Amino acid sequence: MPILRLENLCKRYASNDVIHSINLEMRDREFTVLVGPSGCGKSTTLRMIAGLESVSDGEIYIDDRPVSSLEPKARDLAMVFQDYALYPHMNVAKNMSFALKLQKRPKKEIDQKVNEVAEMLGLTNFLHRKPAELSGGQRQRVAMGRALTRDAATFLFDEPLSNLDAKLRGQMRAELALMSQRVQKNMVYVTHDQVEAMTLADRIVVMQDGHIRQQGTPEELFKKPNSKFVAGFIGSPPMNFLEGTLEHRGDMTCVVGQGYILSLLPEQAQRVNAANQKDIILGIRPSDLSYAPDAKDGDALELTVLISEYIGAQSILLASCGDQKISVEMKSDNPIELQKNMKFQAVKQGIHLFDRKTEVAL
Amino acid sequence: MATSINQRQSPAFGVLMVVLIIMAIGPIGMMIATSLKLDVDIMSSTSSLLFMPTMQNYETVLCNVLWYEPEHLDYCDPTFGRALKSSLIIALVSTFFTLVLGTMAAYALVRFRFMGRGVISLTTLLMRMVPPAVLLVPVFGILTFDFCIGDDCLAGTYSGIILVYVAMNLPFVIWILQSFIVQVPVQLEEAARMDGANPFQVFYLVVLPLIKPGLAAASIFTFRIAWNEFLLANALLDRNTRTVPVTIVNSLTGYDTDWGVIMATGTLLAVPPIIFTFVASKQIITGMTAGAVKG
Numbered sequence: 196m197p198i199l200r201l202e203n204l205c206k207r208y209a210s211n212d213v214i215h216s217i218n219l220e221m222r223d224r225e226f227t228v229l230v231g232p233s234g235c236g237k238s239t240t241l242r243m244i245a246g247l248e249s250v251s252d253g254e255i256y257i258d259d260r261p262v263s264s265l266e267p268k269a270r271d272l273a274m275v276f277q278d279y280a281l282y283p284h285m286n287v288a289k290n291m292s293f294a295l296k297l298q299k300r301p302k303k304e305i306d307q308k309v310n311e312v313a314e315m316l317g318l319t320n321f322l323h324r325k326p327a328e329l330s331g332g333q334r335q336r337v338a339m340g341r342a343l344t345r346d347a348a349t350f351l352f353d354e355p356l357s358n359l360d361a362k363l364r365g366q367m368r369a370e371l372a373l374m375s376q377r378v379q380k381n382m383v384y385v386t387h388d389q390v391e392a393m394t395l396a397d398r399i400v401v402m403q404d405g406h407i408r409q410q411g412t413p414e415e416l417f418k419k420p421n422s423k424f425v426a427g428f429i430g431s432p433p434m435n436f437l438e439g440t441l442e443h444r445g446d447m448t449c450v451v452g453q454g455y456i457l458s459l460l461p462e463q464a465q466r467v468n469a470a471n472q473k474d475i476i477l478g479i480r481p482s483d484l485s486y487a488p489d490a491k492d493g494d495a496l497e498l499t500v501l502i503s504e505y506i507g508a509q510s511i512l513l514a515s516c517g518d519q520k521i522s523v524e525m526k527s528d529n530p531i532e533l534q535k536n537m538k539f540q541a542v543k544q545g546i547h548l549f550d551r552k553t554e555v556a557l
Numbered sequence: 558m559a560t561s562i563n564q565r566q567s568p569a570f571g572v573l574m575v576v577l578i579i580m581a582i583g584p585i586g587m588m589i590a591t592s593l594k595l596d597v598d599i600m601s602s603t604s605s606l607l608f609m610p611t612m613q614n615y616e617t618v619l620c621n622v623l624w625y626e627p628e629h630l631d632y633c634d635p636t637f638g639r640a641l642k643s644s645l646i647i648a649l650v651s652t653f654f655t656l657v658l659g660t661m662a663a664y665a666l667v668r669f670r671f672m673g674r675g676v677i678s679l680t681t682l683l684m685r686m687v688p689p690a691v692l693l694v695p696v697f698g699i700l701t702f703d704f705c706i707g708d709d710c711l712a713g714t715y716s717g718i719i720l721v722y723v724a725m726n727l728p729f730v731i732w733i734l735q736s737f738i739v740q741v742p743v744q745l746e747e748a749a750r751m752d753g754a755n756p757f758q759v760f761y762l763v764v765l766p767l768i769k770p771g772l773a774a775a776s777i778f779t780f781r782i783a784w785n786e787f788l789l790a791n792a793l794l795d796r797n798t799r800t801v802p803v804t805i806v807n808s809l810t811g812y813d814t815d816w817g818v819i820m821a822t823g824t825l826l827a828v829p830p831i832i833f834t835f836v837a838s839k840q841i842i843t844g845m846t847a848g849a850v851k852g
Contacts, residue, residue, distance in 0.1 A: 268754075274748070
């Protein structure tokens, strides 16, 4: 499969910079997910790759061939749109075979390809229906089928699941993952949903305000976020942030804040001390806190539970720590009393520290 | 209103409806009735709805189109047959060109960004506000004296009048079609581009099928105008290319006016637009874009 590479890619509307010089290389058969809050430029980037949006500056290379001035059809790409964009006057089979017909392939080959893809997506019984007669999930499948029949080298997805309801989205997400395993193509996927990003991606590219903030495997991003933004964006429920200062107590380095004192592991302390920064932000994921009534000081936070959201196997607690709010994930079989002080032990490896001014990870 | 179900309708309303229906259908009914009468019945002072219907008038009108020679005629006047042919050619061809140019212009106005787009969009409608009578004199001059090849000028030719009708109907057609094209989701065109369609294929294979209802409405409109138009046709066409409305008026003379034949011509004149409208309106199906995009 061809390798897709973006070099100093920029997009300007009038004098407004939307994308600031993006550099990205997508490896062979990699599932790359561009993720970020709305307005971060992820869709624009994808549309520039697709050729639907002009490139203001920089270049897009597909297999070292600059393509930014080529028409979409010369780039060997297939795209799935957020709103499906099925041709309403054609039935499912015609929708899926449109691209092949334009390429003037023999009818037999087209039929064969359409049937093959329809079977794979479970659309065989719907081939003669019009899009208006299909449900949302089926339409989404047709949209994917249309891309699949193309046999293009690279697939682009523009928030393909955002129009489906929660249950269907989960189901389609799994189907998408299966499909990407089966077809083994380059995939570029845009979403604002970090769950989709985490579950589907080989590599996640987190974008904000037209910049790439961090890229890496889901695990890298989850465990070693390089900034407060990435840390807060990846993971659900989101990471808690508490303001604090660094203090030395005996031979331990501790983070002290309103209502808590946490000691750091030696290697963490070393890193933080090297940065020589006193005012910091402490980040800890709700899942890295656990109920521990007899934990030692310096390992635990004492929290007042305000709200408990029961969601089955676990509860999400909203608690106050001093005058800051913090959420905790907790197994539901533990007793939860509201408005009571409870001790929660923090997993030391799960402590993230950020510079308060630059919000960069320390 | 919820209460209207229980309201008794007043008798006056019924009477009003009957009057309106008579006003609307009366002349047409009279035209059809008269076209089926012999001259004797038409002129008789005791004319009534009781008469022996005859197809004679129709035979007279269509004598050069029919496969047999009507017995009652000793001379077949080809005027109507010729006029019918002219009318059909002029109406169909001008409708065709108006639609072809109109869709492309409307598409460009909706989708492309270029300088003066707003102004052009507005002026297309302004053109529509000029009454045809105002155009008559300059157009007559142009068609008679300009653009001549040797002695052949555009006046009196099909091309001349078709050109005028196309120009006359274009603004309105562009205006109608613009509103239809705006409704075609841009994503569909983008999807087609991704599928490898060039701009013309996007237009013909995706946009055109979706604005069929608009095309139908516009074609009914232009066909009817071209079919019924009298003022310009009367001035610009000669005896070989005259359309039906002109022929009818020309046969109203001070001497021997054959009402039966005129009414038969009128009845026949009404048929093609009715057929055309029925055929075209089949294409007007609402919700053509349903299911295209989630919305």
